Amino acid sequence: MTKLNKLEVFLIEHIKAHGSIPLGAFMTHALCHPSYGYYQERDPFGVDGDFITAPEVSQMFGEVIGAWVVDTWFQMGKPERFNLIECGPGRGTLMKDALRGVSKVHDFMDAVNINLVENSRTLRKKQEESLKEYNVKWWDDVAEIQGDIPVIIIGNEFLDALPVEHLMRTDCGWQQKDIRLKEGGGFSFGWSNASEDLMSLLPDKTISHEIYEVSPARYEFTTQCARSISANGGAALLVDYGYTSLCKGDTVQAIQDHEYASVLSHVGQCDITAHVDFCAVLSAAKSMNCCTFPVINQGQFLCDIGMQHRAENLKKCAEEACPADQKEKIVQDITTSFHRLTSSSEMGSLFKVCCFYQGFDFNAAGFCA
Numbered sequence: 001m002t003k004l005n006k007l008e009v010f011l012i013e014h015i016k017a018h019g020s021i022p023l024g025a026f027m028t029h030a031l032c033h034p035s036y037g038y039y040q041e042r043d044p045f046g047v048d049g050d051f052i053t054a055p056e057v058s059q060m061f062g063e064v065i066g067a068w069v070v071d072t073w074f075q076m077g078k079p080e081r082f083n084l085i086e087c088g089p090g091r092g093t094l095m096k097d098a099l100r101g102v103s104k105v106h107d108f109m110d111a112v113n114i115n116l117v118e119n120s121r122t123l124r125k126k127q128e129e130s131l132k133e134y135n136v137k138w139w140d141d142v143a144e145i146q147g148d149i150p151v152i153i154i155g156n157e158f159l160d161a162l163p164v165e166h167l168m169r170t171d172c173g174w175q176q177k178d179i180r181l182k183e184g185g186g187f188s189f190g191w192s193n194a195s196e197d198l199m200s201l202l203p204d205k206t207i208s209h210e211i212y213e214v215s216p217a218r219y220e221f222t223t224q225c226a227r228s229i230s231a232n233g234g235a236a237l238l239v240d241y242g243y244t245s246l247c248k249g250d251t252v253q254a255i256q257d258h259e260y261a262s263v264l265s266h267v268g269q270c271d272i273t274a275h276v277d278f279c280a281v282l283s284a285a286k287s288m289n290c291c292t293f294p295v296i297n298q299g300q301f302l303c304d305i306g307m308q309h310r311a312e313n314l315k316k317c318a319e320e321a322c323p324a325d326q327k328e329k330i331v332q333d334i335t336t337s338f339h340r341l342t343s344s345s346e347m348g349s350l351f352k353v354c355c356f357y358q359g360f361d362f363n364a365a366g367f368c369a
């Protein structure tokens with residue numbers, strides 16, 4: 001048997017004391033345990049890590065999102081001060097590319113308060129390094145960010161990192177998935193009576209013995225964002241992989257070293273995520289009086305907000321300025337990254353973009369023809 005890691009020892013003790021642990025709490029410990037959680041001790045991104053995200057694929061991603069943020073700020077009436085909040089900023093690459101792209105818009109740079117919501121010590125250090133030229137504030141939770149000024153909230157692959165619960169209607173009533181100790185060692189899934197709090201997150205019509213995936217954590221996060229947007233004016237742009245029509249079933253997955261892994265093995269050493277139910281996210285935003293746009297595919301969004309032009313410009317710069325022996329590779333890299341981010345056979349359709357707002361007339365770039 002492989003040696004248990006410290007998080008597994010912690011979870012075993014917890015389960016021994018309580019009999020089992022709900023799926024959502026298990027995911028929270030696996031990812032965010034203050035000492036042993038997956039994100040706490042490592043930088044998981046890139047070829048040498050476990051997975052790669054859009055901002056790490058190409059600088060173009062952050063640059064066009066930066067342009068989206070500036071356009072939104074213009075449409076908000078150029079408020080003299082506003083909070084730009086990025087949730088789950090990873091290495092800080094998206095924010096760095098976004099700010100570099102718009103740093104010549106002086107009024108914007110004078111108006112922006114940069115806020116990052118991040119609970120990993122290791123990644124906060126990376127973000128500090130990436131954004132050392134800027135005045136940045138860090139928070140554990142979006143609800144901590146106070147102030148009666150407008151807000152623009154952005155996030156890429158943040159929602160998928162928030163925990164989910166699985167519910168099933170059986171002859172014994174609603175049950176929720178938990179994790180228990182397996183005889184002979186290791187963890188196994190089980191079911192116990194569902195918490196009443198989860199019932200409001202279920203669809204109106206349900207089929208018995210089907211699994212329904214719900215996320216109180218995403219609901220809470222989205223309502224916090226939407227509450228702030230409703231109170232102060234502003235908009236949110238959240239990019240993630242997920243679905244827009246009712247989906248039954250289990251989408252929880254673990255990734256290690258760019259390969260799928262078992263959710264119950266090497267706990268704390270794999271990224272655990274679940275696909276995002278964007279209907280649930282938008283309905284949480286509406287419940288706080290925010291207006292919403294229909295969710296769109298990442299590929300369509302990035303093309304509509306000008307990524308193709310950005311790619312052409314970058315290629316032109318490379319042709320003009322790069323040494324002859326590097327040109328071809330750099331131009332090819334730009335083409336490959338553009339394809340990776342926008343094509344339906346890569347990240348273009350699986351990843352989706354959602355937007356909600358309040359307090360101004362908004363023709364959100366990418367969402368309005």
Ligand code: SAH
Nearest residue numbers: 039053088089090117118119120156157161
């Ligand atoms: N947006 C980045 C990173 C995505 S990974 C990118 O696209 O590259 C998820 C990020 O969310 C990491 O920075 C992780 O540490 C952070 N995170 C996960 N759960 C969190 C939580 N509950 N509160 C705050 N940050 C969290």
